[in-house]
Amino acid sequence: MEQKEFNENIAKAKKSIMYVTDRPEIIFEKGEGSYLWDTFNNRYLDMIQGWAVCCLGHCAPVMVQALEEQAKTLINPSPSYYNLPAIQLADELVNSSCMDKVFFINSGAEANEGAIKLARKYGAKYKNGAYEIITAVNGFHGRTLATMSASGKEKWKDIYSPKVDGFKWAEYNDIEAIKQNINENTCAIMLELVQGEAGVIVADKEYVAEIRKLCDENNILLIFDEVQTGMGRTGYMFAYEYYNIEPDIMTLAKGIGGGFPLSALLAKDAVCCFEAGDQGGTYSMTPLGCAVGLSVFKELKNKDICGNVQKMNEYFKGKLAMLMEKYAVMNEIRGLGLLLAIGLKEEIAVEITKECMDKFLLINAPNPKTLRFMPALNISEKEIDECIAILDSVFAKHL
Numbered sequence: 001m002e003q004k005e006f007n008e009n010i011a012k013a014k015k016s017i018m019y020v021t022d023r024p025e026i027i028f029e030k031g032e033g034s035y036l037w038d039t040f041n042n043r044y045l046d047m048i049q050g051w052a053v054c055c056l057g058h059c060a061p062v063m064v065q066a067l068e069e070q071a072k073t074l075i076n077p078s079p080s081y082y083n084l085p086a087i088q089l090a091d092e093l094v095n096s097s098c099m100d101k102v103f104f105i106n107s108g109a110e111a112n113e114g115a116i117k118l119a120r121k122y123g124a125k126y127k128n129g130a131y132e133i134i135t136a137v138n139g140f141h142g143r144t145l146a147t148m149s150a151s152g153k154e155k156w157k158d159i160y161s162p163k164v165d166g167f168k169w170a171e172y173n174d175i176e177a178i179k180q181n182i183n184e185n186t187c188a189i190m191l192e193l194v195q196g197e198a199g200v201i202v203a204d205k206e207y208v209a210e211i212r213k214l215c216d217e218n219n220i221l222l223i224f225d226e227v228q229t230g231m232g233r234t235g236y237m238f239a240y241e242y243y244n245i246e247p248d249i250m251t252l253a254k255g256i257g258g259g260f261p262l263s264a265l266l267a268k269d270a271v272c273c274f275e276a277g278d279q280g281g282t283y284s285m286t287p288l289g290c291a292v293g294l295s296v297f298k299e300l301k302n303k304d305i306c307g308n309v310q311k312m313n314e315y316f317k318g319k320l321a322m323l324m325e326k327y328a329v330m331n332e333i334r335g336l337g338l339l340l341a342i343g344l345k346e347e348i349a350v351e352i353t354k355e356c357m358d359k360f361l362l363i364n365a366p367n368p369k370t371l372r373f374m375p376a377l378n379i380s381e382k383e384i385d386e387c388i389a390i391l392d393s394v395f396a397k398h399l
């Protein structure tokens, strides 16, 4: 693209796209696997992948094929009728997890909103109207009003008041904090197993096991928000498998659609208490979304993508450890599978991401002291080497 045309497009974007965040002056035009190309044909190594969404990389051929075929066949007959891709994907998900039923929708926030409603319905029906949900400090569950109220982000405390009532925040990885917040009104505990947006904080195994015990003892539902950790991201299809602890309700998004808008609320039979009309959505269980989801799911399983995640986790961590020996500003490597982060001693993460972008590497800074990596789950050693080489050259400037 010529510079003039580019400038005109940026001007149009600034004029007509509603401001919700700062965006760099880059327009992406094409994606393939681990790479994105901008309108000047610069190639970027993408370690963000649509925010941990494109689990098979950009424009995965199986997804493109599923989209093409399903788009020609049936796009949306209405959520009031069954369709084959939705039946098949639901069947795959319940057969591969500890869950019994699935409700499909489009985003992580909507799936979590459904989980909150289901837990409250359960509380109303089976626990004398219990409605409170305990969530974690710094947790992130989405951007609808209820999921923002559920999220334990300090910055969001006073935004869009009045908040949706009924959420209590407990320090993460602190079982006493959970105990202190339990009362007869508690219907559920809702957690991420790895807090992604908070900076890749991994839940302790003992903490998760203790929570399950508390839930069982007090007739409280356990909700795992696996929007970011699900679909192979941690090296397990679902992160709860790593913990060997089953939730009562689980939400999936991001990887389930491989970049296409799709999410799922899953629950055990004993919990499924919605009555007709309690939950729905015009774009629930569209054949188009579910056909894509099915293609992603089959690829994850057939190509043993979880195996690759576990291998690449070792490889990537090993390389990051070598960088950490070289650069004192790095003080921690944390995460599971291919949801990894570097902890920094100084608040230079945003600066580092900008410098990486100048060298055509896309990484994320969820906070000023953390760099986060959420690459395609089928990433190769060579691509990881490329990432490390760029990081090395950027960190060298911060010695």
Ligand SMILES: Cc1ncc(COP(=O)(O)O)c(C=O)c1O
Residues within 6 Å of the ligand: 051, 106, 107, 108, 109, 110, 112, 140, 141, 142, 143, 192, 196, 197, 225, 226, 227, 228, 253, 254
């Ligand atoms: C754990 C978790 N839950 C929920 C969400 C919200 O998902 P969405 O942006 O698809 O609404 C996110 C998004 O980053 C997330 O990481």
